[in-house]
Amino acid sequence: MAKLNMIQAINRALHEEMAKDDSVLVMGQDVGVNGGVFRATDGLYKEYGEDRSIDTPLAESAIMGTAIGMAIGGLKPVAEIQFSGFAYLIMGQLEANAARMRTRSRGALTVPLVVRMPYGGGIRALEHHSESKETYFAHTQGVKTVIPSSPRAARSLLIGAIRDPDPVIFMEPKFIYRAFREDVPDEEEVGELGKARILQEGNDITVISWGAMLYRTRKAIETLKEEKGYSIELIDLQTIAPMDATTIAESVKKTGRCVVIQEAQKTLGPASEIIAIINDKALMYLEAPVKRIGMYDLVMPYFHRENWYIPSDGRIRRAIEETLDF
Amino acid sequence: MAKLNMIQAINRALHEEMAKDDSVLVMGQDVGVNGGVFRATDGLYKEYGEDRSIDTPLAESAIMGTAIGMAIGGLKPVAEIQFSGFAYLIMGQLEANAARMRTRSRGALTVPLVVRMPYGGGIRALEHHSESKETYFAHTQGVKTVIPSSPRAARSLLIGAIRDPDPVIFMEPKFIYRAFREDVPDEEEVGELGKARILQEGNDITVISWGAMLYRTRKAIETLKEEKGYSIELIDLQTIAPMDATTIAESVKKTGRCVVIQEAQKTLGPASEIIAIINDKALMYLEAPVKRIGMYDLVMPYFHRENWYIPSDGRIRRAIEETLDF
Amino acid sequence: MPVSTIGPFKLEYFQVLNEKGEIDKKLDPGLSNEELLKLYRAMVLGRETDERLLKLQRQGRLGTLPVCFGQEAASAGAVMAMKDSDWFVGAYRELSGRLMRGESIENPMLIYNGLEEGNMIKTSPRTLPIAIVLASQIPQAVGLGYSIKMKQEKDTAVVTFFGDGSTSEGDFHEAMNFASVWKVPVVFLCQNNSWAISTPLKKQMASETIAQKAIAYNMPSVQVDGNDALAVYKATREAIDRAYAGEGPSFIEAVTYRMNVHTTADDPTKYRKDDEVAMWAEKDPITRFRAYLGKKKIWNDEKEDALRKEIRDEIAAAVKNYEEPRQYKPDAPFDFIYGTEVEAIEEQRAEFLENFKKDVTNG
Amino acid sequence: MPVSTIGPFKLEYFQVLNEKGEIDKKLDPGLSNEELLKLYRAMVLGRETDERLLKLQRQGRLGTLPVCFGQEAASAGAVMAMKDSDWFVGAYRELSGRLMRGESIENPMLIYNGLEEGNMIKTSPRTLPIAIVLASQIPQAVGLGYSIKMKQEKDTAVVTFFGDGSTSEGDFHEAMNFASVWKVPVVFLCQNNSWAISTPLKKQMASETIAQKAIAYNMPSVQVDGNDALAVYKATREAIDRAYAGEGPSFIEAVTYRMNVHTTADDPTKYRKDDEVAMWAEKDPITRFRAYLGKKKIWNDEKEDALRKEIRDEIAAAVKNYEEPRQYKPDAPFDFIYGTEVEAIEEQRAEFLENFKKDVTNG
Numbered sequence A, B: 001m002a003k004l005n006m007i008q009a010i011n012r013a014l015h016e017e018m019a020k021d022d023s024v025l026v027m028g029q030d031v032g033v034n035g036g037v038f039r040a041t042d043g044l045y046k047e048y049g050e051d052r053s054i055d056t057p058l059a060e061s062a063i064m065g066t067a068i069g070m071a072i073g074g075l076k077p078v079a080e081i082q083f084s085g086f087a088y089l090i091m092g093q094l095e096a097n098a099a100r101m102r103t104r105s106r107g108a109l110t111v112p113l114v115v116r117m118p119y120g121g122g123i124r125a126l127e128h129h130s131e132s133k134e135t136y137f138a139h140t141q142g143v144k145t146v147i148p149s150s151p152r153a154a155r156s157l158l159i160g161a162i163r164d165p166d167p168v169i170f171m172e173p174k175f176i177y178r179a180f181r182e183d184v185p186d187e188e189e190v191g192e193l194g195k196a197r198i199l200q201e202g203n204d205i206t207v208i209s210w211g212a213m214l215y216r217t218r219k220a221i222e223t224l225k226e227e228k229g230y231s232i233e234l235i236d237l238q239t240i241a242p243m244d245a246t247t248i249a250e251s252v253k254k255t256g257r258c259v260v261i262q263e264a265q266k267t268l269g270p271a272s273e274i275i276a277i278i279n280d281k282a283l284m285y286l287e288a289p290v291k292r293i294g295m296y297d298l299v300m301p302y303f304h305r306e307n308w309y310i311p312s313d314g315r316i317r318r319a320i321e322e323t324l325d326f
Numbered sequence C, D: 001m002p003v004s005t006i007g008p009f010k011l012e013y014f015q016v017l018n019e020k021g022e023i024d025k026k027l028d029p030g031l032s033n034e035e036l037l038k039l040y041r042a043m044v045l046g047r048e049t050d051e052r053l054l055k056l057q058r059q060g061r062l063g064t065l066p067v068c069f070g071q072e073a074a075s076a077g078a079v080m081a082m083k084d085s086d087w088f089v090g091a092y093r094e095l096s097g098r099l100m101r102g103e104s105i106e107n108p109m110l111i112y113n114g115l116e117e118g119n120m121i122k123t124s125p126r127t128l129p130i131a132i133v134l135a136s137q138i139p140q141a142v143g144l145g146y147s148i149k150m151k152q153e154k155d156t157a158v159v160t161f162f163g164d165g166s167t168s169e170g171d172f173h174e175a176m177n178f179a180s181v182w183k184v185p186v187v188f189l190c191q192n193n194s195w196a197i198s199t200p201l202k203k204q205m206a207s208e209t210i211a212q213k214a215i216a217y218n219m220p221s222v223q224v225d226g227n228d229a230l231a232v233y234k235a236t237r238e239a240i241d242r243a244y245a246g247e248g249p250s251f252i253e254a255v256t257y258r259m260n261v262h263t264t265a266d267d268p269t270k271y272r273k274d275d276e277v278a279m280w281a282e283k284d285p286i287t288r289f290r291a292y293l294g295k296k297k298i299w300n301d302e303k304e305d306a307l308r309k310e311i312r313d314e315i316a317a318a319v320k321n322y323e324e325p326r327q328y329k330p331d332a333p334f335d336f337i338y339g340t341e342v343e344a345i346e347e348q349r350a351e352f353l354e355n356f357k358k359d360v361t362n363g
């Protein structure tokens, strides 16, 4: 059992999988010698050499496209896009090939690969280093989109993603790369993709979040529980697509109220789908409108204003209280 | 007054705007000499020459990127992406630059341009020629995404898009390019972006659609009205983003029931946002869950199966009846 | 030295078999008679299948399809140099090459009738399905090349095909660069057929040749007469041998011409002159190859008639088989979207099947 | 001819001012003394500002920022050849050039303190804001070039800047191709500083030079000593003159070196050797330029001291001004998302302002 932060947990998962399976490799800009700009791939170069820890040239579409070829050829590439703000350049390859090859070839060709990318705000970075655009990926059929919210989850879900037979977009909330540590067991844990996790059971209200926002939400909830004694059911969505409708619906059927906290922008952010699922499966149980809070429909501001725009503890708390009081 | 089909109406709008404003130009693959693979730009080459009717080299990202430069430089490019299935290649430029330049420069630099693209299924075409991915664009802040549903709307909305100060994605439902004709007045009509249109008032149920699905929905509704006498309010969404929440909410407040018919896939298709808006603004008026029908979360099948997957008249009719009977 | 020279960079153009079917002895790649006949047959099969598909389309029995007429040498010549264990990563203009790789004649019929079943490629597992998104297949070829290297597969290469227009795409450039840095066993084969739908070369690029684009990547490159199957074979042979020897990627520009429509949805009279087409008709790859075989005294009219008949029968049988009434599983798309069972997908499948049944019965 | 030659393609490399500050008379672009001093000042201002920014960052007074140390000649030399009416389309490694274009010293401070206000570029309307998404600015330059052509703006060109790594992006290739086909007045200037964060050139590309990439587009291209401001000036002058004359785009590779960290978030000791850096220190662009001015007898220590003091005062004033307590409008992002009023945005603005107030008051 080791206490790891999220970057260490991700690094550990990569070490473990590369040790276990010769066909796993990491690739991307600066992932080799430098160990990645956040050190997620630290030590892999030394351990496994430049062929399995590839410093690629600077071209996202080719990183995606060659990874697809590698996967078809029997390797298991774990590609890194240095920041999710540059990942829009992979949309062509992702949609045209990664997402479609299994369907196109009627199962003859498959594309088991992972694309890791840090996403989200909060680290005082430059433009394009702060967005949360999981919708682009979640709306891409045939691809799974996963977001861990803690070190232990990051390690197990990344292992789950690497072993998954489909292309997986693995978005890492960089705000909490080093925010806290968590016990990570020595034994293997393989996260199941497509499942949300109930972190805390409750009866008054369902609160759904993921990634860095979940971390913030957790803190907000602690205060609320202590101060007001609410019974809050907290769900870590974990997989944005395919979304775990059952867990969401069952919880809302129980509580009748729901708040979703996302870092993504409002229009067609994942919260919209959560609301649509609740509409489909649990509408008649709702006692109040589902509240969604997150980034507005704006360009994420440069960092001076960033924290005014990312949902604050207070905003989360208020949203929960308003929904409870509705 | 002329009776035009949608392609003719689009062509007419381009002719009109190019005649009126020297800075307007069209660009894209095969839009010049050939007049576009669907003939949307027919005659522009002859009338305005190759400098304003540009046959570009074959590169979508550069079509988008150079159009941005042209717009900054004072031109008004109307770029064509030959099929929306190739438009994922513009996501990098669109998000990084078109969508952000106004914010980035605090209004000093603006990017008034239009990207036209045929989208959607139904024409027995090859792979990648049948999808409806308006979500990718609608989720891109700073960009407007418009879809006309008839010749007259196409002409007026395209003119509205060309005159708009922001980047506009103009998605054309190719299934109805030539499906029917409509009277298009001789005088200028400038469509207002951001507004949905109530095509038909009614009290029992709100039906929302856009593009080719609206056309199909209209037919389904006719039968229902005649056979069963329902009073159906039909809304043409017209602009996917920014979405006209007021029109949607007001209608649902009146009817208490709603069906959304989209060609897009389920997860995070525009219907999800419509449902979220109803949740935000009209939840307590709902007498039944909002029903969304559309493509499933699959790769759009090759054309042999396509029509089994695009919402059929019957499926639309059933959805409306089920929601009425709920 | 304040001023110095970079380069010079030089490339070769070559032709082995001229328009009259005369061979340049110095360049003869030395195929056996049997091999020559195999290559000839592949081109004729491609041509005849192409014509048949076009007819089926015109009769409304197939949907939109690309036409390969006149470009038979470029893909067949290349495939002649390939082994089954090499990877074929193509676009849609390599019908001869694909059939030569062992794809069934029914495959294109299924595909162009809107059935993914045509991509099942069982007969040729290392042939990737046609790629419609231009140039998107090229990075995949490089990734396959990397996997060959990593797995130390001996004597294995990848040949990837694309058109002149496709070289304008970013993916082409990125893939060429990755390949040259990684030194992967990949052959880039550009079928320069002068047109990208209605866009002629001179609107597509300012460079005189496509071959010179490889200079940017320090990649061996050659331009050949793409209607000369022996030139294409020879260039591919040499490139594959370099790949097998661990010397990395190569580039080949095969200069050919799109003799017919781009696809059946296209009308070339809008944008090009007949005399350009007529000029190229004289460079036909099959005519010259046949003349060569004749000169070599291994071919005659009788054999030609027999071959044509054999091929036409083969195609007819394939058409017949393809047109047998068959039921295509309506919900097959749900089977292949993910490799794991996904609840939402199964739920949607049920919804689909219910609706499908009702739609069929008009319920 | 069955075999013929394509090419040869040749490029030039040149240097005007060597490391010791000696000029090659034959290549001297003939700047006046006044111009030489202007160029020198721009480089020193860039260097001093860069150092100051770095210090502010290390003190926690700025966020992450790129460091331009050692690359002053490449952008200043180019801007020396530009008029205000030319467009400057850069990335983030052209501090000297940007300041020379008239951008205020406060701009980078604002930007690197997370304020879009730093992009307001009022003092230099034809200077585009820094582009972070690598190579994404290059197609824009080509579009601007097209607008110049369409509007028949006389004697107007675009100069676009990017790094060695950025030439691996598809957008670079696509833009080069469009520019060459359209013959637009655009100068492509690559600052080859040997590194893209931790990625050295040899992992970035297999070609010996970046200049040779222009051969793919039949574009005039030259490689110059990028630490030699006169060489960069001369190459840019010639390229801009070609652009003004309607002869289309040109490519310049300026060979320089990233002497410091990539950004303040980077630690180069992880991936490169000190002696490489030390070797390049001897090629410093400012040192050699100063030596040249000394040899020309238009510069001495006294003048140097005066210049340094003047510049430092200027920077200090900018820092002081920038650090004046100011209120930045919290909801400014809502003002610039669209050019029209959008109901949803105004609704969200209200929601934002309400939350902002409550957050501030901890309500």
Ligand SMILES: Cc1ncc(C[n+]2csc(CCOP(=O)(O)OP(=O)(O)O)c2C)c(N)n1
Pocket (backbone or CB within 6 Å): B029, B058, B060, B082, B086, C093, C132, C133, C134, C162, C163, C164, C165, C166, C167, C191, C193, C195, C196, C197, C258, C262
């Ligand atoms: C990325 C992309 N953009 C546009 C298209 C539409 N399109 C199909 S074929 C074609 C022309 C291709 O020209 P070329 O690469 O020369 O190949 P050819 O058809 O001549 O064999 C175009 C523009 C596409 N399929 N993919």
Ligand SMILES: Cc1ncc(C[n+]2csc(CCOP(=O)(O)OP(=O)(O)O)c2C)c(N)n1
Pocket (backbone or CB within 6 Å): A029, A058, A060, A082, A086, D093, D132, D133, D134, D135, D162, D163, D164, D165, D166, D167, D191, D193, D195, D196, D197, D258, D262
């Ligand atoms: C499209 C894109 N991918 C990745 C990055 C992250 N990144 C920022 S700078 C950099 C290296 C750039 O190298 P180069 O083009 O040589 O410019 P230099 O920094 O050396 O001036 C990388 C990978 C980015 N900004 N944009």
Ligand SMILES: [Mg+2]
Pocket (backbone or CB within 6 Å): C163, C164, C165, C191, C192, C193, C194, C195, C196, C197
């Ligand atoms: Mg072509």
Ligand SMILES: [Mg+2]
Pocket (backbone or CB within 6 Å): D163, D164, D165, D191, D192, D193, D194, D195, D196, D197
């Ligand atoms: Mg560099």
